[in-house]
Amino acid sequence: MPAIYNKDEVIKNSSRLLTASSELSVPLIVTEQYPKGIGSTLPELKNLIPEGTSIIDKTEFSCCDASGFGDAFLNLSFTSGTKDTAILFGVETHICVLATAIDILEKYNLNVVIAADSCGSRTEENHKLALEALRSMGCLVVPAETVIYHMLGRAGTPEFKKLLPLFK
Helix, strand or coil: CCCCCCHHHHHHHHHHHHHHHHHCCCCCEEEEECHHHHCCCCHHHHCCCCCCCEEEEECCCCHHHCCCHHHHHHCCCCCCCCCCEEEEEEECHHHHHHHHHHHHHHHHCCEEEEEEEEEECCCHHHHHHHHHHHHHCCCEEECHHHHHHHHHCCCCCHHHHHHHHHHC
16 A cells, blocks of 8 residues: 555545445455455554455455455345445556456446545556546446445435544
8 A cells, every 4th residue: 555646545535435334234345465465454444344244365456356256246235225336446446446347347247336536556647547447438437425425315314424524
C-alpha cells in the first residue's frame, strides 16, 4: 500500500465500504495478492471485515482464477436484494481489479460496479486508464459514497442514521 497513489483516500473509502457492508449485511469475499511477499490486508481494514468472511490468498491477478474463489462466490449468502451485481474495490486498479471485472462479466454475467475512489494503482495514470477501460466494458464506475447510498436505498432508516457519519 505504501506505493499506491492517493493511498489515504483509497483506505478511507475502503473503510467506508467495509463498514457499510457489515451494517447492511452485504456479503463479502476478500482476496489478498501474495500476502507472504506483499503483505496482508491493512489492519485498519482487516478489523472491519465481518467474521465468517472468506479471505482467499492468491497469486492470480483475477480473483476469479484463485483457488476457492468460485465456490466462495457461488455460496455467498444474501439476506435481501438481488444477486446480479458485484461491487469491486482494491488495488491495483489496472491489474487485479481490471482482470477480476473482465472475468466476472464473462464467467458470471453479472453487473459490475467499481468503487473508483476505493481502488488505486501505483500511478494516477494507470488508475485512470483502468477506469476508462472498465467503463468501456460496461462497468458502472462511481464513488464509494454512491455505492453506499444505493445500497441504503433511502434516508431515515436506522441503517442510514448509523452510516451517515461516514460522510460528515
